[in-house]
Amino acid sequence: MQYFLYPVDVQAQTLTPSQQDSLVQEIEATIYSVYEQYFYTQPDSTFRILETVAQQAETYQLWDIQITSLLQAAWCAEYHTQIDTLQQYLNRIEALTHQHVVALDTLDASGEIRTNVAYTRGSFYYNIGDFTSAIHAFNEIVQPQALVQINDSLLVADVFTYLASSYYRLQNYQKSLTHYRIVDQWLPATSEAPNYQLGYRKTLNGLHQARCYFTIGKYNHQPAAYERGKRLAHQSLAFFNRQKSDARFYNPIRSAINILVSVFQEQQQYDSALHYLSQSLALSSDGSELLLNTYNTLGATYTLMQDYPKALKSYQKSEALADKLLPKKHYQRAAIYTRVGQVLAAQHRWSDALEKYQQALAQLVVEFNASSDILTNPVYRDVGARKELLEVLSYKAEALWGLYQQQPQETTSLQSALEIYHLIGNILDEMRQGFPSVEFKQFIASHFFGIYEQAIRIAYEMHQRQPASGQFLAQAFHFAEKSKSFILLEATQETQAQSFGGIPDSLLEQERTYTRRLSILEQQRDGIADSNSQEAVQLEQQLLITQDARQKLLQQFEQNYPEYYALRHNTNVASLADVQASLPANTVLLSYYLGDSSLFAFGISPNKIVIDSIANLTALGQDVDHLLTFVRQYDWEAIKDSENSQQWAKSGHTLYQQLIGGVLDSLGSKPEKLVIIPDGQLGYLSFDVLLTEPVPETMSTKFGSFPYLIKELPLRYEYSASLYVRQPSPENTISNQYAYTGFAPEYKNTPLLAENTVTRSGAGTEVFYDLLYNKEEVQQVSGLFNSQIFLDDQATEQAFREFAPRSSLLHLSMHAFAHDQDPMYSGLVFSQADTTTEDNFLYAHELYALQLRSNLAVLSACETGIGQLARGEGIMSLGRAFKYAGCPNVAMSLWKVNDRTTQRIVQSFFEQLADGADKDIALQQAKLAFLAKAKGPLAHPYYWASLVLIGDDLPLTTSPFPYTIFIGLALLLLVSIIVLIKKRRKTT
Structure with a gap:
């Protein structure tokens, strides 16, 4: 093949325009031929020819052609995992773009070369393992304003693929999946790129998505995602296997096999794993990064099979291939050494393993x-x-x-x-x-x-x-x-930063607008049945654009308002000394860590700190299960069985000894108040019902006489000790327009159950029956404060959105439901009257987007304190969502609550608050008052123990209803009249 029309020593100015056009065409044809014949199989030949092309272009001052040739060489180096060569080409390319920047303004008016350089820079960062820098580089290309100028949609698809892979490497799996799903929308039906096949690219992208689905399913315990990943991987492998005679398909085949093998490893199907890996190794190749990964996967399989010699032999092959492919320092080498260390650790060869980890x-x-x-x-x-x-x-x-x-x-x-x-x-x-x-x-x-x-x-x-x-x-x-609860801690800091960070309200409102927009887009996306549809993917793109805009605004905050930024990101956890210093003299804080094999309990009083450990988690879990089963629902047949009641009483006392009594004994303290920081399964437990003494068998069904912990101490809870320490002080409380706002909707469906069995529990978006006492509850409480209430059809989601952000006390007496699979779709049910544009279901994810400034939210509804347990964050409940939205104190329920008894307890709670009682004492006294009057079955904890308080114990600063002022004035007037009458009598 003859590659060039003109000799090297001919100067560019001697070429006529037609000669120059011919030369460009010839060079472009050469580049195309190299790509078609040598790119995938003969990198050395590719480099040699492209270097000659680049030299020819330089001679005739065709700077854009010269850079394009070197870009092709860089991409070939990347494909063959020759990272040093890639870096050398990238350095030359960037030097040339700087050297000829003026000429490129004319030669590259469309910006295609600049885009390709950014792409190559991103791919270099990706290949050396600097995934954060790779994301920054690729984001230069896919900014909304840049996307409009890019004609090459295939390049955009490649960039989104790289971004997705980078997010995957950084373990942001959901964002990775989002980017992969966008890729298909940018893949063109046809392309001038050599050997382009739409089916191939879509299948390859499906394989990438399979890896995301599989990982999300594995780590987030989502079986549907796990199965979807397996299905996509099998489909991809079947497609690629049909064309495995083509070397281009080797790497995708290996990728599919590695994903499937990870599934077989999880299922302990090692023979199947080895079978597939043998297929991967049978593919002829002079070495690639994916072959290296195959050897690593083979070694991992042998390690799981405890065949350590074969595992080490596989890793030796990986290391030999790494010496051939990778620079002296590379994250893939680290992965090999780490895996070898794991093999040695499995044999308890700890010193040898540590050397490999070093x-x-x-x-x-x-x-x-x-x-x-x-x-x-x-x-x-x-x-x-x-x-x-x-x-x-x-x-x-x-x-x-x-x-x-x-x-x-x-x-x-x-x-x-x-x-x-x-x-x-x-x-x-x-x-x-x-x-x-x-x-x-x-x-x-x-x-x-x-x-x-x-x-x-x-x-x-x-x-x-x-x-x-x-x-x-x-x-x-x-x-x-x-x-514990990093997300809540961060949200609390954000609220304080907005109040005291000196940032203009207009910018805060702009951020809130972005947050609301994200919530709406996520809700729209989740409402689409086919997540791979064009509509769903377009929403994904809008989500990314909005996320980017919000992130840029936050960067502006960082630069222009450093005090706000410092407050917002001050998420250092509280120390033991911080917690101890913040405790009043009469208070003890108990904080728990519930792991896989141990429970650690920290007891903190103002003058002593202790730690206790419980190793028998099986017995502990059984006692918690017994207790929860018994108190969550009122089952008369089970309750009247004294054996069941005795088992419950035994579990209640055992848990008291393990969780409370032993720690208090070690502290040598008899506190007047307790702050509980639960963890894991303990977050579902109302500590009120723990029993401080054993219950005699003869008393096992006389529930009102039980020695409940609530009879001795008022309790309150918090998600972490750091949140306890950072509770806002009264002087930092934001004043609101309304003291109290209550909501009690009517649902216009007559309850079918007996009065004493009506609960405030909804079931998704099904029919909701009217509650018998919710309106009475709100009306009676409203008489205690300067109030605004919404009853019947007026109790809408729209009214909540309008008035809740301006209210110091929020009271929601209504139906609610907890979503077991997706806690963000747990919700409160407002009036179902079709009078507003809202759907009248206030979901948890919508609360996360709101900005509430209430001192206390009382969620007088079912299951507002329960939901899916997220390890490290706690129970993802509606109550938690209110706290995230800005309510430092939340009263919420831990199970389905009875309509009538809840009304009595909540009303009594508010009465105590209006009289100036501490919040925890107010709730304690409301429950004890109920217990004192409860007869027979009503003394069962199901009826009174569900409501718990998250937050501080400070009395309300909210002014009572003005009628107290009127009463005071009336008394003063009466005294004045009496005085005047007496004076008149004396004068007569």
Whole structure:
């Protein structure tokens, strides 16, 4: 083939325009031929020809052609995982774009070359494992204003693919899936790109989505997503296998097989895994990154089979291939060393495993020496491959614990492990701030929850050895707090920052507009049955654009309002000293961490701190289950059975001893108040019903006489000790237009049940029956305060949205429902009258987008305090959503509540509040007053123990209803009249 029309020494000015056009056409044809013949199979030939093309273009000052040739070479290097070569080409390309910037303004008027350079820069960052920088580079291309100017939709599709892959590597799986689903909308039906096939690209994108669905299903416990991932992977593999004679299909085949093998590993179907891996290895290849991954997957399979020699042999092949393909420092090398370390750790060869982990860390952290002592840890510097760094750090900490088990006389390994866990905490905080979505932060909290359990265990072990210093007890508490309710803590900080950060209301309103827009778009997207439809994907794109706009606004806040930004992001957890200093003299705080194998209980009084550990979680879980089953529903047949009642009473007392009594005894304290920070399954438990003394068998059905904890102490709860410490003080409370706003809708369906069995529970969007006492409840309470109430058809979602943000007290007496599968769709049911544009279901995800400034929200409805348990964040309930929206104090229910008894307790609660009682005492007295009058079955905890208080115990600052002023004036007037009458009598 003859590649060029003109010799190198001919100057560009000697060419006529037609000659120059001919030369350009010839060069472009050469580039196309190289791509078609050599690109996928012969990289050296590709580089040689493209270098010649670039030199020819330079000779004739065709700067755009020269850069285009080098870009093609860079992309070939990327395809063959020749990262050093890719970097060399990228450096040359960027130098040329700077050198010829003026000429390129004319030669590249459309900006195509600049876009391709940004694309190459992003791909380089991706390949070296700096996924955060890759995202920044690719986002330059797909900004809304940039997308309008791009004619090459295939390039846009490739950019979205890279973005999706980068988010996947950073463990933001949902955002990754969103980007992958957008890819299909940009793939053109035809393209001038060599060998372009729409079916191939769509199948490849489906394979990427399969990986996301599988991972989301695995980590978020969503079986439907898991199965969808498997199905897509099988479909992709079937498509690619039909064309496996083509070398272009080798890598996709290996990708599909690796995904399917991970499924087989999960299901312990190792023979199937080995069968598929043998197919992958049978594909002829001179080596690629995906072949390296195949060897890693094979090694992992053998490790699970406990065939450690074969596992190590597989990893040796991976390492040999890495030496051929990768730079001396690369995140993929770290992954190999980490996997080898896991094999050695499985054999309890802890020292050998630690040496491998040191090698892995040296691959990921600049200036860390692999030959360092195995107890030495790196100083953290931001790295793109955070997933790999977190993995190797956590495995190293586990190996240090294993080393301590072998050498218990030495505690230096434990101290080294504690250093690592602090480092992991810092990295996780950085990850949360880098991706502000609630969903991602919730994933981080759940996925890394177990790391904190091991950290607490090690700190507890050190505290047992060195109790006097208290430093390890403080560290155990620190790790427990790091695992709790980060999202709520951040929301609380945001509320305070908005109030005291000096930021203009117009900008805050702009952010709220973006937040509302995101909520609406998410609701619209979730309402579409086919998530892959064009409508759904278009909504995904609008979501990304709105998220980007909101993120840019937040960056503006950071630059222009540093005080606001500092307040907003001050999410450091409270220390033990902070909590202890904040406790009144009469109060004890009990904080729990419920892990997979241990329960840790922290008891904090103003003058002492203790920690207790419970290892038998099976028995604990059984007692909690017994108690919850008994109190959540009133079943007369079960209750009148004294054996059932006795079992419940036994569980209630056992739990008191384990959770409360033992800790209080260790504290040597008899507090007047308790603050409970529950965790895990304990979040479903009303501690009111724990029994401070055993119940004699003869008294097992006389529920009113039981020694409930609520009879001794008022209780309140919080999601974390950090939230307890940061409760807003009264002087920082925002004044509102309305003191009290109550809602009591009518549903226009006559209840079919007997009065004493009517509950305030809805069931999705089905028929709702009228409540008999909700309007009475709101009307009676409204007489205690300066009020605004909405009854019957006026109690709408629209009225709530308008008046709730301006009310100090919110009272919602209505139906509610908890959504088991998706807690964001738990909701409150307003009047179903068709008088507004709203649907009159206030969902949790809508509350997350609201800005409420109420001091107290009383959710007098069913199951407002329960929902799906999200590890590391707590129970995703409606009550939690109100707290997120800005209500520091929430009264909510832990099970379905009876209409009549709830009315009595809530009314009494508000009466106590109006008289100036502390919130926790007000709720305690309301329950005790009910119990004192309850006869027979009504004394059962089902009727009175469901309502719990989250927040502070401060009395209300809300002024009572003005009638008290009128009464005072009337009394004053009466006294004046009496005085005047007496004076007149004296004068006569």
